[in-house]
Amino acid sequence: MASITARGLRIEFPLYHLAARSLKKRLLAKAAIRLKTDESNRVVVSALQDLSFDIRRGERVALVGTNGAGKTTLLRTLAGIFEPVAGTLEVVGEVGSLIDPGAGIDSDSTGRENIRLRGLYRGMDEAQIATLEEDAAAFSGLGEFLDMPTRGYSAGMQVRLSFALATAMAPHILLMDEWFLAGDADFMAKAEARLARLVTGADILVIATHDMAVVRRWCTRVIKMEQGRIVADGSVEDILGPAP
Amino acid sequence: MQHAALPTYRIDASQPDRHGRAMADLTGGLTGWRLAWALAQLDLRNRYRGSVIGPFWVTLSTAAMVGGLGLLYSQLFRMDLATYLPHLVTSLIVWNALAAMVADATTCMTSVEGVIRQLRLPLTTHALRCVFRNALNVAHSVPLILIVFALVGHWPGAAGLLALPGLAILGVNAVATALFLGMLCARFRDIGQIVANVMQMAFFLTPVIWKPELLGEKAKWLPLNPFYTMLELVRGPLVEGGGSLLVWLAALGYSAALAAVALAFFIRFRNRVAFWV
Numbered sequence: 401m402a403s404i405t406a407r408g409l410r411i412e413f414p415l416y417h418l419a420a421r422s423l424k425k426r427l428l429a430k431a432a433i434r435l436k437t438d439e440s441n442r443v444v445v446s447a448l449q450d451l452s453f454d455i456r457r458g459e460r461v462a463l464v465g466t467n468g469a470g471k472t473t474l475l476r477t478l479a480g481i482f483e484p485v486a487g488t489l490e491v492v493g494e495v496g497s498l499i500d501p502g503a504g505i506d507s508d509s510t511g512r513e514n515i516r517l518r519g520l521y522r523g524m525d526e527a528q529i530a531t532l533e534e535d536a537a538a539f540s541g542l543g544e545f546l547d548m549p550t551r552g553y554s555a556g557m558q559v560r561l562s563f564a565l566a567t568a569m570a571p572h573i574l575l576m577d578e579w580f581l582a583g584d585a586d587f588m589a590k591a592e593a594r595l596a597r598l599v600t601g602a603d604i605l606v607i608a609t610h611d612m613a614v615v616r617r618w619c620t621r622v623i624k625m626e627q628g629r630i631v632a633d634g635s636v637e638d639i640l641g642p643a644p
Numbered sequence: 645m646q647h648a649a650l651p652t653y654r655i656d657a658s659q660p661d662r663h664g665r666a667m668a669d670l671t672g673g674l675t676g677w678r679l680a681w682a683l684a685q686l687d688l689r690n691r692y693r694g695s696v697i698g699p700f701w702v703t704l705s706t707a708a709m710v711g712g713l714g715l716l717y718s719q720l721f722r723m724d725l726a727t728y729l730p731h732l733v734t735s736l737i738v739w740n741a742l743a744a745m746v747a748d749a750t751t752c753m754t755s756v757e758g759v760i761r762q763l764r765l766p767l768t769t770h771a772l773r774c775v776f777r778n779a780l781n782v783a784h785s786v787p788l789i790l791i792v793f794a795l796v797g798h799w800p801g802a803a804g805l806l807a808l809p810g811l812a813i814l815g816v817n818a819v820a821t822a823l824f825l826g827m828l829c830a831r832f833r834d835i836g837q838i839v840a841n842v843m844q845m846a847f848f849l850t851p852v853i854w855k856p857e858l859l860g861e862k863a864k865w866l867p868l869n870p871f872y873t874m875l876e877l878v879r880g881p882l883v884e885g886g887g888s889l890l891v892w893l894a895a896l897g898y899s900a901a902l903a904a905v906a907l908a909f910f911i912r913f914r915n916r917v918a919f920w921v
Contacts, residue, residue, distance in 0.1 A: 413759045
């Protein structure tokens with residue numbers, strides 16, 4: 401069954417294009433905790449510091465925290481994009497990520513072509529791609545826009561397509577950044593229904609958000625981050641207090 | 645039991661297993677070539693979107709260049725047009741492909757930044773995509789070689805078949821270049837400019853427009869120029885009846901060196917690319 405296990409996870413971001421030494425020094429003086437220079441004298445940001453947590457089947461986890469707390473970096477790490485400099489991470493299950501709405505979407509291609517493209521990105525065969533196309537076409541509700549280049553889509557339509565693509569083949573683990581909340585009410589209702597189905601299928605949702613209403617409605621657990629560390633981890637009521 | 649069936653991603657920073665992961669990336673990218681191919685076709689379509697003759701513009705401009713330069717330089721070098729044109733058309737097309745490939749390689753990782761930062765795909769796929777789109781592009785110019793050969797009555801004969809292994813070596817070099825320069829230019833943004841300057845310089849130092857014979861005695865030093873040996877992989881078989889053994893060996897040596905450097909760099913820094921782009 402799907403699970404995520406992290407022990408002492410640490411991610412450091414090198415800041416390569418920060419050449420000016422004076423600027424470097426000033427930054428270091430101001431933010432001594434998260435910026436430091438490593439052994440080869442590069443400036444690095446400690447984006448995630450010693451994170452340890454377990455996420456088990458059926459959990460819907462909200463990552464909350466101020467901008468720059470490390471939420472998106474953690475999502476990218478769970479997606480296997482950033483490799484940690486220390487610690488171990490084990491992610492069991494197929495991962496679907498909705499981190500950047502435009503990634504893997506070719507804006508000159510039609511919605512339908514993009515569905516096929518995504519199928520190829522996932523290494524699917526023809527039959528699977530056909531299923532994906534049917535499912536994503538139905539879910540996105542884009543109708544005739546599906547045969548138009550995505551360049552002409554509104555932000556909301558982009559979100560519909562991306563969401564449909566990420567969730568169509570029912571990944572075991574869904575990683576989401578909050579941009580997808582740009583959908584309209586009708587879409588949000590559909591999205592919620594689909595997420596509910598996804599999670600009752602004994603899978604995992606990890607979502608980074610600032611919207612506490614979303615957290616209360618969709619999540620069962622909250623991980624609160626600050627400065628790249630976990631400062632609180634528990635049920636929604638424990639962390640956010642009783643529902644207003 | 646169900647546990648074993650699910651795909652598992654496991655990483656332990658204390659045991660990076662760089663070699664194993666790099667090899668998995670390479671094999672994953674190569675076996676998944678269908679994706680790179682589809683993306684390359686998309687790239688080509690998007691690049692020439694709205695253009696009536698599309699990639700054949702490259703063919704046309706090469707044709708114009710061959711015609712113009714052929715007339716001028718055959719006079720300057722006092723050479724017979726029938727012997728000069730096959731040399732010129734082959735050289736120009738191979739050189740243009742080589743230069744375009746190198747230039748494209750410098751941005752092959754940074755241009756797909758969005759994909760690298762969202763989907764865990766082999767980096768090899770991005771390199772392969774760059775190689776495929778350049779191959780597709782140059783394929784549109786190949787008929788030009790045949791047309792010129794037919795016009796001047798030049799026939800390479802059986803030696804022409806040697807161009808096939810030559811192309812294969814060029815292909816391997818293209819993949820190595822895309823991986824190496826793509827990663828290096830993601831890390832050091834100045835390298836792209838340096839590469840552009842080197843290629844400009846190399847165009848004049850390499851017998852593309854001029855023929856190696858013009859150097860006389862000193863032509864024996866030409867194999868020291870890697871670009872010359874790469875050109876000869878195709879030009880030798882098609883124009884010069886096979887090319888010399890020394891040049892082939894030199895080409896193989898340069899290719900092995902490039903592949904080794906690219907592989908070492910790839911193994912060492914593959915996992916840093918997501919932070920660089």
